[in-house]
Amino acid sequence: MAEGIKDKVAIIGMGCTKFGERFDAGPQDLIVEAFIECLEDAGLEKKDIQAAWWGVHMPDISVGRGATILGHTLKLPFIPITRVENFCATGSEALRGAVYAVASGAYDICLALGMEKLKDTGYGGLPVAGMLGYKMPLVNFNLSAPGGFAMLATKYFSQYNLNPQEGKMMLARVSAKSHRNGMLSPKAHLRREITVEQIMNAPIIAWPLGLFDCCGVSDGAAAAIVCRADMAKKFRKDPIFVKSLQIAVSSGEEMLYTKWDGSHVEPAYRAGIAAYKEAGIKNPREEVSMAEVHDCFSITEAVTMEDLQFSPRGRVKEDIEAGRFNLDGAQPIQPDGGLKCFGHPIGASGLRMMYEMYKQLQGKADKRQLKDPKIGLTHNMGGFPSMNIVSVCIVGK
Amino acid sequence: MVGIKSYGAHIPRFRLDRNVMQLALLFLGFAPLRGEKAVANWDEDSITMAVAAAVDCLIDENKDRVDGMYFASTSQTYALRQNAGIVAAALDLKTDTRTADFTDSTKSGTAALLAAADAIAAGSLNSCLVSAADCRVSKVGSNGDYTYGDGAAAFLLSKENVIANIEGAFSTTHDFVDRRRLEGERTEHMWEERFIRDAGYMKFIPEAVKGLVDKYKLNIKDFSKVIYACSFAGTHSALARTMGLAPEQVQDPMLNNVGETGVAQSLMMLTAALEDAKPGDKIMVVSFGQGCDAFYLTVTDNITKMKGKKGIKGNLANKAALGSYEKYLAFRKLMPSEIGIRGEETLYTSFSIVSRDNREIYGMVGTKCKKCGTPAWPAQRICPNPDCGAVDQIEPYRFADKKANIFTYTSDFLAPSIDPPSSYGFIDFVGGGRTGVDFTDCDANSLKVGMPVELSFRIKFTDEKRAAVNYGWKGIPIVS
Numbered sequence: 001m002a003e004g005i006k007d008k009v010a011i012i013g014m015g016c017t018k019f020g021e022r023f024d025a026g027p028q029d030l031i032v033e034a035f036i037e038c039l040e041d042a043g044l045e046k047k048d049i050q051a052a053w054w055g056v057h058m059p060d061i062s063v064g065r066g067a068t069i070l071g072h073t074l075k076l077p078f079i080p081i082t083r084v085e086n087f088c089a090t091g092s093e094a095l096r097g098a099v100y101a102v103a104s105g106a107y108d109i110c111l112a113l114g115m116e117k118l119k120d121t122g123y124g125g126l127p128v129a130g131m132l133g134y135k136m137p138l139v140n141f142n143l144s145a146p147g148g149f150a151m152l153a154t155k156y157f158s159q160y161n162l163n164p165q166e167g168k169m170m171l172a173r174v175s176a177k178s179h180r181n182g183m184l185s186p187k188a189h190l191r192r193e194i195t196v197e198q199i200m201n202a203p204i205i206a207w208p209l210g211l212f213d214c215c216g217v218s219d220g221a222a223a224a225i226v227c228r229a230d231m232a233k234k235f236r237k238d239p240i241f242v243k244s245l246q247i248a249v250s251s252g253e254e255m256l257y258t259k260w261d262g263s264h265v266e267p268a269y270r271a272g273i274a275a276y277k278e279a280g281i282k283n284p285r286e287e288v289s290m291a292e293v294h295d296c297f298s299i300t301e302a303v304t305m306e307d308l309q310f311s312p313r314g315r316v317k318e319d320i321e322a323g324r325f326n327l328d329g330a331q332p333i334q335p336d337g338g339l340k341c342f343g344h345p346i347g348a349s350g351l352r353m354m355y356e357m358y359k360q361l362q363g364k365a366d367k368r369q370l371k372d373p374k375i376g377l378t379h380n381m382g383g384f385p386s387m388n389i390v391s392v393c394i395v396g397k
Numbered sequence: 398m399v400g401i402k403s404y405g406a407h408i409p410r411f412r413l414d415r416n417v418m419q420l421a422l423l424f425l426g427f428a429p430l431r432g433e434k435a436v437a438n439w440d441e442d443s444i445t446m447a448v449a450a451a452v453d454c455l456i457d458e459n460k461d462r463v464d465g466m467y468f469a470s471t472s473q474t475y476a477l478r479q480n481a482g483i484v485a486a487a488l489d490l491k492t493d494t495r496t497a498d499f500t501d502s503t504k505s506g507t508a509a510l511l512a513a514a515d516a517i518a519a520g521s522l523n524s525c526l527v528s529a530a531d532c533r534v535s536k537v538g539s540n541g542d543y544t545y546g547d548g549a550a551a552f553l554l555s556k557e558n559v560i561a562n563i564e565g566a567f568s569t570t571h572d573f574v575d576r577r578r579l580e581g582e583r584t585e586h587m588w589e590e591r592f593i594r595d596a597g598y599m600k601f602i603p604e605a606v607k608g609l610v611d612k613y614k615l616n617i618k619d620f621s622k623v624i625y626a627c628s629f630a631g632t633h634s635a636l637a638r639t640m641g642l643a644p645e646q647v648q649d650p651m652l653n654n655v656g657e658t659g660v661a662q663s664l665m666m667l668t669a670a671l672e673d674a675k676p677g678d679k680i681m682v683v684s685f686g687q688g689c690d691a692f693y694l695t696v697t698d699n700i701t702k703m704k705g706k707k708g709i710k711g712n713l714a715n716k717a718a719l720g721s722y723e724k725y726l727a728f729r730k731l732m733p734s735e736i737g738i739r740g741e742e743t744l745y746t747s748f749s750i751v752s753r754d755n756r757e758i759y760g761m762v763g764t765k766c767k768k769c770g771t772p773a774w775p776a777q778r779i780c781p782n783p784d785c786g787a788v789d790q791i792e793p794y795r796f797a798d799k800k801a802n803i804f805t806y807t808s809d810f811l812a813p814s815i816d817p818p819s820s821y822g823f824i825d826f827v828g829g830g831r832t833g834v835d836f837t838d839c840d841a842n843s844l845k846v847g848m849p850v851e852l853s854f855r856i857k858f859t860d861e862k863r864a865a866v867n868y869g870w871k872g873i874p875i876v877s
Contacts (some may be wrong), residue, residue, distance in 0.1 A: 122738040125811050127743035129462050137744045137858065138751065138758050138867055139775050141821035141835045151822060155805035158846040174727035207818070207841065209648040255823075256773045256781035258831050262823065386823065386833070 004235045010232030010239035011395070013042020016355040019220035020189040027062035027117040028073045034221035034348070035113060037075055042225040043235055049225065050107040050386070052081045053097030055090040055114035057330045057346035058127060059083075062117035063151045070113065084226055087382025088154050088296065089221065089247065090114060091350025093389035096245050098226050108228050115221035116345035126346070146214050146297060149386035150206035153299040155262035157208065162209055164196055170317045171298035172199035175212045175340055177326050180296060182337025184327075184367040189343040213298040218343025221308075222351035224358075238362045243375070243394040244278035246271045255386040265300075268381065269308035269392040274391035281375070285311045287299040288331065289373035290392070291358060292353035294381040295338040296312070304379055308392070327368065335360060335368045338392045350380035350391060399514045400559030400694065404526070405453030406668045407549040408655055408712035409422055409437045409445045410838045411719040415543055421722040421818040429590075430630060432653030434546035436719055437482070437532045439728040440837055440855040441547070443470040444480055445868065446855040447528035448487045450551035452798075453707045454526065455488065458553055464494040465516060465525030465774035469499040469510040469660045470747030472533045474866050477582070483868065484528060487796055487854045489760035495522060499660075503626065504686030505529070506550070506660035511690060513554045514563050524555045527590035531659030532771035534729045536584045541576075544628050546656020548712075558702045561671060566692035567609040573597055573687055594632045594696040598685065602627070602636055605689035609681065612820065615693070617641065617681075621674070624648040625683040628657035654692035654713065660684075669709040674700050717840075727815055744858055745867035753772040756793070761852065761870045763830065772796070796852070797870050803848045808841035824850050824872055850877045 015037030018028050025033070025177065041047065045128035054070040056063065063069040067081035087094040098110035121127055128144050129137075159168035176196050182188040202210035232239035248270035254260040272284070281287045283293035288310070294302035302320065305311040308332060311319045319325065336356040339349060347365055357376030359365045375396045383390040412433040419428045437446065449469055455463075466488070471601045475483075481496035492533035495516075499509040513525035528547030535541030554563075573595040578585040584842030585594070602625050610617055623646050627633040630652045637647045646665045650657070658665055663684040670680050678696040683689050707715075719725055725734035754776075756762045763774030767834070769785040781788045806822030813819075820836040822844070836844070837855055850872040857869045 045772075125739065125740070127742060129739075129744055134745050134747045135754065137748050138746075138754075138869060141833045142809075142812045142814065142858075143821060144809050144811040144819075144835070145805045146811055147819070147821065149458050150807035150809065152703075153803040154807060154822075154846065158805070204808075204818075205811055206807045209807075249784065252777070252781050253783050256777065256831060256834070257783070258804075258825050258829060259772065 002201060005099065005125065006243050006246065006278055006280070007241050008103040008229050009099045009226050009242045010229045010234050011226050011242065011354070011358055012235045012239050013038045013044065013225040014223065014355045014358050015041060015125070016187055016197060016222040016352055017220045018059040019345065019352070021219045025219065027115060030115050030117065030239065031070065031073045031113065034115070034223040037357035038223035038225055044225060048109050049076065049079060049111045050109055051079055051101055052076060053094040053379050054081055054083045054110040055094030055112070055347040056083065057085055057087065057090045057116060061120055061127070085388050088294065088344065088346050088383035089096065089380045089389045089391045090347045091352065092378065092380040092393060093350070095224055095354060096247065096391065098224070098362065099242055099245055102226050102228055108231065109225065111223065111225055112351060113221065113223040114347035114351045117219050117345040118217050118345055119219050125233070126217065144146050144206065146206040146209050149297040149300055150209045152263065152303060152385040153208050155298060156303060159261060161264040165337065168200055169196070169209055170320055171213050171302060172196045173320050174295070174298040174301050175199050176259060178334045178338045178340035181327055181335055181368060185336045185341060188337045188341040189216045190341045192340065194344050197383025209297055209299065215296050215339035215342030216341065218237055219343050220343070220345040220352065221350045222348045222355050224351055224354060239284060240361050240388060240395050240397065243396050245391070245393040246274035246278065247389060247391040248274065249389045250383070250387045264303055264342050264391065265307050265381065265385050265388060267388055268304055268379065271390040271392040272308045275394050279394040285331065288377050289375050290332045290335055290357070291369055291377040292334060292336065292338065293377060293379040295334060295340050296344055300381065301333065301338070308379060332370055333369060335365065335390040353396070354377040354393065361397055362393065398562045399517045399554060400562040400697070401552050401671070402555040402559050403454050403458055403553040404543060404668045404671050404708065405450045405455070405551040405706060406665055406709050406712055407439055407449035407453065408435045408709070409446070410435045410715055410717050411438060411721065412716050413719045413725055416783065418543060418722050422538040425619070428543050429540055430543055430652060434656030435548055436725055437547040437727070438838060440530065440871070442474050442856060442866070443472045443530040444474050444483050444531045445854050445856060446532060446547065446549035447530040449483050449531065450549035451484065451526055451528045451646035454551035456705050460488070460490065462524045462525050463494065463553070464514060465495045465498060465522040467497050467513050468529045469506040469509040469527070469529035470531055471500060471503060471505065471659050472531050472618065473498060473500050473845060483759065486755055486759035487868065489756065489762055502686030503825060504684040504688065504690050505692035506664045507682065507684035507692070510552060510554070510664065510694060511566050512547055517554055517556060524855060527552050529660040529664050533659055533755055534584055534731060537665050537731065539717060540587055540590065541585060544652070544657050546600055546658050548655055548661050548665050550661050550668045552664070558699055559697060561696045561702055564695055565613045566690065567605060567612050567717050568690045569601060569605055569608065569688040571601060571688045573601070583766055587743050590629070591815055595628060597628050598629070598632050598636060599639065601689050602648055602683055605683050605691040606640060607683070609691040609693060619679055620646060620681050620693070621678040621679045622646060622648045622670040624670060626650070626663040627684040665709060668694050669800065671700065672708050672710055676700055676716040734815065743862070746807045746860040746863045747769065751773045758869060759796035761791050762795045764791040766790055770829065772826065772828065773874055774830055774832050777789060795828060796826060796832070799824060801850045801852070801872065803844065803846055803850055803874060804831060805846060806836070806844045820844060834870065836874055838870045839874045843876050844874055851875060
């Protein structure tokens with residue numbers, strides 16, 4: 001009988017680079033920057049690491065395929081390294097590899113490191129050409145990431161009878177909140193307050209999403225060192241324990257069958273249920289103190305609040321308007337500013353989310369520090385609303 | 398007797414006002430024509446227009462009886478790879494269909510039609526589809542630039558249930574060089590207009606008409622419509638006077654609202670004539686190229702049963718102004734235009750995929766679960782219905798001819814496009830199945846959830862490195 005991983009693994013060190021248009025830094029600089037902070041935070045030496053999971057989504061831009069670049073860059077001494085990739089959930093997939101390896105009893109101490117160098121493409125947004133293979137461009141639409149998620153907004157507005165003004169206003173409040181939080185994050189890419197009016201009046205990227213409904217496109221890396229829970233306090237007094245780490249992947253039902261309503265993300269709902277069950281959470285709205293969710297676009301965050309059962313279906317607008325998810329609200333979301341302000345270096349994002357939960361639980365979040373959070377959650381989504389991978393990880397003291 | 402069983406047409410939605418052209422091109426001289434011309438959307442070419450006309454033609458027809466497909470064009474996409482084969486694949490015709498391309502002369506459209514008629518008369522074909530389309534590019538400011546329009550006409554020929562019998566034909570050949578283009582050239586060269594008028598149209602068209610009339614002992618006064626190709630409006634009128642035609646006998650050459658459409662011109666005029674024809678009417682058709690094909694038809698009682706076609710009338714009514722000549726140049730890639738560095742990303746064309754999944758990609762044939770009836774496109778071996786999941790219980794199911802409605806949509810300024818924003822969405826098919834499609838021929842602001850959509854065979858992207866024009870089906874949202 002499977003036991004799950006609850007409280008078997010602890011995070012004892014984390015590192016995160018400054019995110020942004022790092023025209024100053026190459027991919028290997030970013031890897032080193034995140035790793036050194038992580039190693040020093042854990043108080044370990046390199047030789048203590050027994051295995052590593054390395055996440056990069058578009059290595060053809062930066063470092064090439066395979067795991068060798070991590071070994072080469074960090075001079076890791078012939079340890080097992082596995083490269084993982086799972087669309088935009090790649091960072092969480094690296095963490096999952098390390099956490100499950102320790103939970104299995106195979107290793108005591110493992111490293112997860114994710115990096116993405118996007119700003120060497122020469123253009124904004126994520127490269128999508130070829131991401132679905134040679135055949136898809138012949139049969140599918142000419143889509144971009146904002147377009148894929150804009151269709152979620154169109155359908156959400158239609159389903160819940162929001163006119164474009166009402167719908168866009170709901171989304172503008174999501175982005176304005178994240179920008180207020182991002183101002184307080186020294187490592188964020190975008191650190192400027194943006195008003196709801198500015199957001200509403202911004203140029204359209206993919207209708208109905210405007211410029212400020214979209215997260216930044218950035219370079220960055222983040223890393224975690226995890227160990228057996230029973231040995232964690234040997235390394236530090238305030239380790240963070242993994243309560244659950246679940247993923248769910250689309251079955252094809254959403255895109256091919258006509259039952260999906262198009263205004264929610266089914267794998268997010270499924271991964272949430274699985275993660276809550278493992279972590280022993282009965283009422284997510286009350287029990288989850290804070291979350292970093294995958295706000296690649298404002299609509300993604302709004303819909304995720306419903307998928308993770310923080311808000312009732314079709315009613316997230318009320319919670320947004322009431323300020324529930326603000327830094328001083330009942331359930332702060334994106335305390336660090338989220339993907340909105342950090343941008344989305346794909347391989348790094350899932351680990352960057354965890355970095356904020358880790359710092360908040362340790363009381364080290366500086367001006368963003370929440371009052372005594374107990375349970376933190378990261379939600380990392382890869383793909384498009386119609387076809388995706390969602391990872392939900394729950395951590396606590 | 399062999400005749401036309403059905404007709405169809407396609408005129409691209411965009412029209413370019415010749416006054417708009419004149420403003421951009423005044424420095425090169427004056428426009429030879431007034432009015433507007435039909436111009437293909439950026440994702441249309443002679444193949445896609447031939448498919449659109451053929452789809453119109455095949456409405457309510459039994460496709461399984463079609464065993465021939467002739468494609469005619471002087472602007473065919475591929476020089477090596479049969480263009481008719483792509484048209485046949487898009488229409489999902491049977492593989493035991495005879496296909497051929499008729500090219501190189503503007504009389505190739507009638508050549509294809511007469512060849513089809515002869516093959517049926519000889520008993521070697523049962524039912525042959527002929528689709529003629531031209532989408533030519535000309536030198537900026539040239540006579541052709543102003544005069545030529547884009548369009549297509551299609552006919553289904555058969556011995557049974559015809560709407561018009563093809564009674565007889567007469568052809569001439571003259572190595573008369575009005576226009577020419579060598580292999581590898583994109584735009585044509587034209588000799589002096591006065592020469593083409595006097596030594597060409599004014600000589601060869603009356604000659605062909607006389608040849609047909611004499612051969613079959615006809616009286617030109619008995620024809621309700623006389624159709625003859627011509628790219629000059631003045632010459633077209635002069636020919637009517639020369640041949641003694643009454644004004645009501647002259648079929649409008651559509652030079653001022655469509656333009657001269659090459660191989661398709663006389664056949665589009667025939668489609669227009671059939672739309673207004675009554676049983677017993679006699680119609681004469683004369684094409685023009687290096688010589689002429691002339692033939693005549695007698696309309697039967699079945700003409701009264703023709704309905705539901707877009708035809709020329711429907712296509713003329715569905716129009717939108719292109720707005721600028723520069724946009725036309727960008728659409729035809731006559732002017733390099735910025736589509737962003739993102740647009741420089743390479744999409745790789747694998748011809749083993751195109752061949753293996755040809756019916757799926759070009760024919761939009763997916764699968765239907767034999768157990769629960771769920772349709773799916775792209776094709777699925779395992780049923781996507783979560784309550785079914787049957788394995789390999791599938792039969793082919795064509796989506797291209799099904800009605801659909803918009804499930805959700807966006808108009809995207811980030812995705813690279815010659816004509817941003819790129820509009821696309823998911824559509825739900827009536828009868829089941831959901832898929833994502835690009836939208837075309839639409840105004841982004843008119844899109845709505847639930848809007849009806851019809852499918853249209855279009856260019857998806859070109860891959861110049863691998864000499865590939867990639868086609869697929871897109872959605873045209875229907876504004877009610």
